[in-house]
Amino acid sequence: MDTENSLAFDGVLFHYPDTKAPALRELTVSIPKGRKTAVLGHNGSGKSTMFLHAVGILRPQQGAVLQGGKALSYSRKELAALRRSVGLVFQDPEQQLILSTPLEDVSFGLRGTGMDEAAIAARCRNVLELLNLAHLSDKPIHQLSLGQKKRTALAGVMAMEPELILLDEPTSYLDPLSEMQMLRGLDVIHEKGTTVVMATHDMNLAYRWADWIIVLDQGTCRAAGTPEEIFAQREDLQAIGLDLPLLADLWYSLPARLTAGEAAPRTAEDFKAVLNRLLDI
Template sequence: MTTYVMEFSDVYYTYPGSRSPVLQGVSLGIPEGKKCVLLGRNGCGKSTLFLHANGILQPQKGTVSWRGSAFVYRRSFLQEMTKTIGLVFQDPEHQLIASTVAEDISYGLLNRKLPAEQIRAKVDLMLDAFGLREHADSPIHHLSLGQKRRLALAGVMVMEPELLLLDEPTAYLDRDQTKSLLRRLDHIHANGTTVLMATHDLDIAFEWAEWICVMDTGRILFTGLPETLLANRELLQTLELGLPLIAELWESLPDSLKESWGGRAPRSLAEWKERVRTDPAAFHVSN
């Protein structure tokens, strides 16, 4: 039986001055312990859903629940939830507020009034974990976008959340930076944190996720395994999401080679290379 850390039940929300709701009856459970992706086109409501997930916004209808208990929109409750649910914004400038790297990582810990020695130890751990040690005393405005992204993530993870939410974390990152980020998220997940990433990039979703939710125009259209979504070509075509590049390569292979690989498309280029390495004879397909 699936355990959900967070559930949205028939959630509606309309921004002031807008004629139509951004969230239109969203009902969704986030499975515990999974690498999850919230997939959808820009403007479909992903960011608004995340703002409900940590209590920044309150549903105008419906409920948000954490481990079976509905959110209580009081200051004390919401402050506690910020320790449990970490949100990394798409633009790191929206959450980097201190003068230097080390000060920014320590900000949330200082608000919790932890002992100074404990704060220093936790900050040191994050500086090393996120490759920011040499920038500890650097002004934040001297950092690159990739470094700012790492700092924003470090500032959230120092609070040791049970659920990590990332809004389009790979936006404007190059290929190497994206691969590095995904490795960090794998490490965070392996240490026990449920991770939910919002993205419009189907390649990243198909390669990285264990569970995918598809959203469009404020509604949930699909939840399930990446392979199940890939088989739903009609939905992918309707949303103009296309196919992951690795799946397009798979489609170009002869049926005999697909069968020799068990009839299942690789999830990533790394898996593709591993299959070729361990079964090179499969490519000797007779005409």
């Protein structure tokens, strides 16, 4: 397996107890290092199960999860090292927030690393400021909005400075401002070298945000590639019940003679600019 991948899944099979169909069906897919990757698929396609394997909470019943080209062994020492390098942010922040305030919660994991208090305080301050939570650092967590709770859960993972961050539906149920704040924080840490992966049902978000797409269906990888490559396969996506993002649908509906040689625009601003240029022809 390519060591330029953050993680790779090689023929991973996993059944939950008392279920007929496997949640992962010999899943083979790689998470490329340094990318912003969106994992797409319906409920039950295997997105969350894939993430739980990525941090060693679940173990393959067949196949292997590889890091740096080496299969995980699941010893206590290796799992501890894995969870320092790979962080998972759950869809429901209540599953992740365990202390009374954002500052207490974000600092909790760092204290287990042996870091001195001055360094812990500095790192917590930086992360809270990055996610626009500094003014809420001492506010009781139960008084925070859902968006603030989701950013606090992300801050706790970010404070550990993992190489790879996985987020399960990070923008679900968020208002536009909270979504923007979440995405802005993710972009900043990505620019600093962190690989960021999000599972999402939001095709429009995946199209404009990600630079790599993984499509799961019934526990297998149906496709992986750039947004332009994936969303050009309209029939393949529709066959598994996925819609095209609005901009991609509009773009691929235009006559080919107009769009030939043009890269598919991924934001509304880019779409307007291309249309203006085409209409000037």
